[in-house]
Amino acid sequence: MKMTRLTAALAVTMTAAAPAIAESLFLPNMSYRTGPFAPGGIPFADGYADYFTLINERDGGIGGVPIRYSECETAYNTERGVECYQALRGENPLVLQPLSTGITYQLIPRTMQDGIPMHTMGYGRTSAVNGEVFNWTFNYPANYWDGASVIINYLLEENDGSLDDKKIVLLYHNSAYGREPIPTLTRLSERLGYELLTIGVDSPGQEQGSQWLQIRRERPDYVIMWGWGVMNSTAVQEAANIRFPMENFIGVWWSGSQQDVLPAGEAAHGYKALAMHGTGTDYPVYEDLQQYVYDRGLEAGTGDEIGTVLYSRGMYAAMLAVEAARTAQEIHGVANITPAMMRDGMANLVITEERMAELGLPDFGPPFEVSCQNHGGSGQAMIQQWDAHAGEWNLITDWIEPDRELIMEMVMEDSLAYAAENDIEPACLN
Amino acid sequence: MSDTLLFALEAAANGLTAGVMYALVALGFVLIFKASGIFNFSQGVMALFAALTLVGLQSGQIPFSHLINAIFGTRLHYFGWSLPTLVAIAGTVLVMVAFAWLVERYIFRHLVNQEPIILFMATIGLAYFLEGFGDLMWGAEVKRLDVGIPQGMSLAVDEATFNWFGYGFYMDTLELWAALIAAILVAGLVIFSQYTKQGRALRAVADDHQAALSVGISLRFIWVMVWTLAGIVALVAGMMWGAKSGVQFSLSLIALKALPVLILGGFTSIPGAIVGGLIIGVGEKLFDFFMGPLIGGATENWFAYMLALVFLLFRPQGLFGEKIIERV
Structure with missing residues (x-):
């Protein structure tokens, strides 16, 4: 329901510079701005969009390639989420963020088949931690x-x-x-x-x-x-x-x-x-957001959700997507990466305290490393x-x-049972 | 008295007050169905819209501020003043009157003599329109509604039951107030329909449209009046449910709680809505108390519908509904 200047600006960019679409990184969001769960979906979507706008406005995109962002409304409804997936998959999205466990369960086999990475940060199927079974699903930093x-x-x-x-x-x-x-x-x-x-x-x-x-x-x-x-x-x-x-x-x-x-x-x-x-706005990244996004009237929402818990979570998810894309660019030596390259970036993502500080988010999230085998991150949380x-x-x-030992034991049990049911041979993708 | 019996009594007492909350929603459906034969799918959304409007007026929120800000790049949200609750309630009633007039003028006036299913479909459209309109007008964020009604455990009930049984029952003060308000509302509706000229006209239309028209009763006026009454009932339901868990868009789903109540009490009876609500409330709480632990809990939503279905088998018109006999 929200018509924003950002959306309008992006639409103009998309139509006026059609050839540039080929030179863009498509990072869509399966958001929910309507329905009974909209109060949770709106701030997350705003934070997700605002961070990408910051990267485009301040840095000219990731590795010089602008981010193309769009939203597909799921209303937190599984059927509509699957419809969104069908609509988005043809556009080669680098990563999908379904923001619903029900939708995630439906998309796991589809994304495996289509080769599209999915990031389910703090939700979704927990045993997707086992990257050898769930090659295309990532649930770092915690499940x-x-x-x-x-x-x-x-x-x-x-x-x-x-x-x-x-x-x-x-x-x-x-x-x-x-x-x-x-x-x-x-x-x-x-x-x-x-x-x-x-x-x-x-x-x-x-x-x-x-x-x-x-x-x-x-x-x-x-x-x-x-x-x-x-x-x-x-x-x-x-x-x-x-x-x-x-x-x-x-x-x-x-x-x-x-x-x-x-x-x-x-x-x-x-x-x-x-x-x-x-959470909150006491992080240096907000100075850049203020200068490049809010002051230019490019924020995705009304501005009253900035710094809230779910806005911060959306921004964090976007930041992790950008870092994974950068990693993919470094691994493959190309700026205009594909979903398969993005998957490699996600599987080799390293978030350190120093990197978080460089990004203007010191101590905002835990340091963690992702590997081909472990898609789950550190699993740490605060109270x-x-x-x-x-x-x-x-x-x-x-x-x-x-309790990592217990959780990995359970992850292996559940993921291997899934692999057996679905004829998956657990292995890392090359 | 055994602990199990005491706990069951406590659950039943809570079921009674929960039932009143369901009945508050069901009343709006009954009013419109009785007067016009329309099953108003948008009643739940009307409760949401009324509650949103009440909070908006109370807090001095600028309507359509999101739209204004998106178009003009402004950062407007609030006027900077707030209204006393009673004034905000009066303002909301005026908005619901305007809503009733618009509904009659732009929807139902054009659908006179159409099949009931067409009218029903129109209310589905109205529900979706109103939900989006409410979002555009007041925003989708969760809002706190404080109309001065106390919440939390009733100490009086706790003390009294403790003195009687040696165990203090928990009852929510808000729901006790809701019961009182529902009683006043029903009494008001009964007095209005029995002792006022407009009320009698309303009953005449409910009994026989054609006959009412032939004696000069304006169908349009009656429809505006009945949608206004349903709007006021929606406001009361929205206030009570909004005060309980905040004003948010899931408030519109409270209509789902009213459907089994209507099946049970009948679509045309105000006392039926109350009695139906009480039966559903008590039934679901007792079922959950006795059977919930055995079958994994979370029984309230489906049990109400199951109970309504059983009633449908034996009494399709509901407990107090009018039996329709059509001779072939």
Whole structure:
């Protein structure tokens, strides 16, 4: 629904300089700016688009080749996501960002067949970490199983290394996305001795009366939430209603944005969530964004989402796409890369602290390396806590490591089962 | 009293208040269907639009600011003032009156005597238009709605039940208020339809369009009036649901909660909407309490429809709906 000057400028560029399309790097976004999940889709899409605009305006593109950006509206609907894929695949997109676990599951076999890389940052199929099975899917820097393990490691730290006799509830969105952490939390409960109770919430999650009555009866020590959209804000309000201690309520990174806590007002104070990256505008990159994008009126949205959690995530995803494209250009010695070359760039991506600082994002994300075998990154995350008085998220931990050994064990089990079902011979692509 | 029984009672009590929240949405459907035979698919979106307008007026948001900013490169968002809640509610009611007039003038006036399915399709179009229009007018971000109704655990209920049973029941104060407001709303609608000239005209049109027209009742006026009433009911539903989980576009999906209520209570009965809501609310909470743990939970959405289907088998017109007998 948003008509922006950026879109208009890009459209003019596309029509006036048709031959230049051949000399551009096509980085589309499967966004959702409409429908019930739009409040989450809009800031992500804005951050994604604004970073590409910055690269075009400041650097003239990646390696001198301008980025061609377009959006296809999925409305967070799997069928529409597949339609978008069909529309985009003929244009040789360098990487797809479906921003939906349901769409990701549908696109994994299609992208494998068509040779189009897909980046599912912090969502999608967790076992895509195994790059020898999922050659075209990447889920760095962290995935759901990492997230679940990081939360448990944080709780271990909070409880002097023991969760024995603790009761933990997982409140999850009753979908492929919401069910992702269940195997990890179950395995960890067997190992660490806590009692796990899983409670599903049907989409969209506006009505959670029964679930919170059950939580009140069960009196858990902690509630972990795997929610999205209105489910998050409703859960935070319901937790406040039954007077569940907010500091014992922890959401995944998709349950930790401003719109998840603002509707509950002061009642949300103390709620915690995972953070896979920094947030806010206190990073040098924003000076460039201000100069080359915002001051020129080229921002993708209205400007009021800048620096929010999901805007930052979109910008981070775009930054990782640009870095992968640069890596691909270096590997292949050509500026105008193909999707297959981009895949090589993603499989050889190295993000260091120094590089993050050079990009104007010091300490924004963890350092990590991707390889042909491991598409998952470091898996680290931090814990952030909502300060309702100041209206901001504060990071309360440093990067926390997940239980890599357990997760890799589970990744191998799941991915090899997928390979067997689909007649895939696990191997690196040359 | 055993713990299980106490917990079941608590779930049932919560089901009653949740049922009132569903009934609030169902009421809007009933009003329009009763007066015009139109199943208004856009009722949920009307609740969303009314809530968006209320928050926008309350917070002094500039309508269409996104569009204005995109065209003129400005950075306008707010006027810089805010309106008291009551004034904002009054302003929203005026907007819903204007909406009702526009709907009659530009859609239904041109569809008089069309098949019910055509009218239904028109409301589907209206729903999608209104959703997009609401987005364009007020933006898609999540908004906090505070109309001064307290939220959270009712201490009075907690204390009273604790004294009686030794276990304090949880009930949401907002939902208790919603029950009270729904009661006032229903009483108001009944008084309006029974004791006012316009109300009697409304009932006459509901009973027989042709006969009502023949005695000089203006169908157009009645349609504007009934869409206005449905708009006001949508505003109340939007206020309650918006205060519960923020005003966001998923608010339009609350209409899905009203459908089983309508099947159960009947499409033409105001008391039916209330009783249907209560049965669905209590039924789904008790089912989830007893069966949820055995079958993986998250039963509320589908159980309501299953219950409605069972009712359909035995009483297709609903509990309070009019039985239609057509002689061949």
